[in-house]
Amino acid sequence: MSVPYCILIGGLGEYIDEYLSPLLTSAGYYLQTARGATVLFDTLNRQIDLALIDLPGSDHLDLLNALRMQYTGTLVVLGPRHDRLVVTAFAQGVDDYVTRPFRADELMARVRAQLRRRQRYAPPPFTLGPFIFDLAARSITYYGRPLELDLPSFTLLCVLAEAPYRTFTPEELLQSVWGGGQTHNLPLLAATWQALRQQIAGGTSTNVLVGDPYCGLALLQS
Numbered sequence: 562m563s564v565p566y567c568i569l570i571g572g573l574g575e576y577i578d579e580y581l582s583p584l585l586t587s588a589g590y591y592l593q594t595a596r597g598a599t600v601l602f603d604t605l606n607r608q609i610d611l612a613l614i615d616l617p618g619s620d621h622l623d624l625l626n627a628l629r630m631q632y633t634g635t636l637v638v639l640g641p642r643h644d645r646l647v648v649t650a651f652a653q654g655v656d657d658y659v660t661r662p663f664r665a666d667e668l669m670a671r672v673r674a675q676l677r678r679r680q681r682y683a684p685p686p687f688t689l690g691p692f693i694f695d696l697a698a699r700s701i702t703y704y705g706r707p708l709e710l711d712l713p714s715f716t717l718l719c720v721l722a723e724a725p726y727r728t729f730t731p732e733e734l735l736q737s738v739w740g741g742g743q744t745h746n747l748p749l750l751a752a753t754w755q756a757l758r759q760q761i762a763g764g765t766s767t768n769v770l771v772g773d774p775y776c777g778l779a780l781l782q783s
Contacts, residue, residue, distance in 0.1 A: 562700060562709050562710060563698055563700050564710055564712055564715040565589050565591050565712070566590050566591065566611065566676055566699075567592070567608045567609050567611075567712055568585050568590045568593075568611045568612070568613060568672065569592075569594070569595065569611070569613065569614075570582065570585070570613050571595040571601040571604065571613070571615070572595070572597060572598075572601065572615040572617075573598050573601065573614060573617060573624045573625065574598075574615065574617040574621065575596060575597050576596075576617065577594060577596050577615055578613070580665075581613065581665075581668075582594065585672075588669065591712050593608070593609060598621075600742075601614075601628070602631065603740055603741045603742030604740045604742060605628075605631055605741070606736075606739050607634075607716050607719070607720060607737045607738055608712050608739070609634055610634055610676065611634060611676060611679070612635070612636050612637065613639060614628065614636065614637070614639065615638075615639050616638045616640035616641075616646075617640075617641075618640075618641060618643075619646055619649075622646075622649060622653070625638070625650060625655070626653045634679075635656050635675045635676070636654070636655045636656050637655065637656060637657045637658075637659060637671070637672070637675060638655045638657070638658045638659070639659050639668075640658060640660065640661065641660065642660040656675055657671055680697050681697075684697075685697075686698075689722055689725045689780060689781060690725070690768070690769055690780075690781045691769060692722070692780070694722055696719070699715065701715065701718055703760070703761055703769075708757075708761075709760065713739070713753050714753055714756060714757055716738045717734065717738050717757070718757070718780070720737045721778065721779065725780040726783040727779060728772055728777040729777060729779065731747055731775060732744050734778060735747075735749070735750055738750075738753075750778075751774040754770070754774040754778065755774075757770055758770055767782075768781060768782035769781055769782070
């Protein structure tokens with residue numbers, strides 16, 4: 562099962578393009594929103610594949626630099642038509658800059674182009690124990706059976722796969738998968754973990770998805 566991409570609509574100021582929400586959801590994307598810099602930085606997480614960020618003006622460039630340092634996904638800025646601002650934004654590592662006013666169809670075309678680029682640079686499929694991760698296709702199989710994953714479950718497995726024998730702390734996983742605003746939400750991690758464990762209950766291996774969501778988790782038994 563292929564997991565749709567997730568897009569964040571966020572604002573370094575208090576403004577976000579609310580009208581983009583139905584546009585993106587109707588195109589099949591998962592959607593997250595964050596209004597204001599504090600909420601935005603608490604929301605940034607590994608579920609987000611592409612962030613559409615409103616840049617009010619040059620006074621917020623320091624926040625844009627901090628955003629680029631914290632968020633490693635695709636970053637698209639929506640900002641005023643100002644040549645120096647555009648150049649500075651690209652110098653600080655944004656992937657695209659869309660000037661206002663913009664046409665919705667043009668923005669969607671640029672979003673799709675960035676996601677195609679992200680897909681092209683995904684690693685080839687790789688095997689970890691009984692799992693096969695195909696990040697370009699956004700799917701994970703277990704003993705050849707595609708797992709039915711929602712976005713948090715897919716992201717959690719991908720994070721664990723980066724160090725499959727390591728035990729991650731609950732706080733590390735909550736920070737990575739759901740963002741800084743959820744680092745103490747242990748029931749959220751436990752519910753996602755339980756759903757994953759139920760899917761592999763009929764598998765032949767007991768050395769996968771090991772640990773306790775209240776103490777620490779690993780993809781594979783060391």
